């Protein structure tokens with residue numbers, strides 16, 4: 001089984017129990033905490049798993065700070081800060097936004113990820129919350145306004161490249177950390 005799948009089952013709200021195959025051995029949050037603690041992985045990656053899979057939201061600011069540092073290793077922030085739409089704290093806020101977007105449980109809450117809705121007459125209809133896709137679409141424009149206080153058009157024109165780098169780092173961290181945990185728990 002894919003390690004992300006194993007760990008996601010720790011979070012009962014993200015995946016309906018009906019999706020759990022029979023005979024699955026349930027891991028406890030302690031198992032994952034142990035595996036994370038015992039594995040040699042970057043601190044940002046470890047805290048990312050804590051937030052995304054163990055729902056330890058108090059680690060969110062730690063992930064954002066580590067992301068900011070890692071992002072500054074691969075980008076010269078001076079170039080970005082010279083942009084007209086920059087304001088003090090914008091790049092840090094962008095890191096927070098990336099963590100929030102990356103870690104959100106995206107299973108549709110209306111249908112709990114089944115993609116369908118049972119009508120009163122017993123017929124199955126496509127879920128109105130997600131249109132049957134089982135996953136909620138990202139409302140990135142809302143995130144941009146909320147976290148960055150700039151218009152979405154400014155974001156896509158000026159900041160999208162840096163934001164993609166930030167998401168790329170989180171994705172890399174997740175795969176590194178998941179394989180380390182999987183190795184520990186296997």
Ligand SMILES: [Zn+2]
Pocket residue numbers: 108109110111112113114115116127128129130131132133134135
């Ligand atoms: Zn749905």
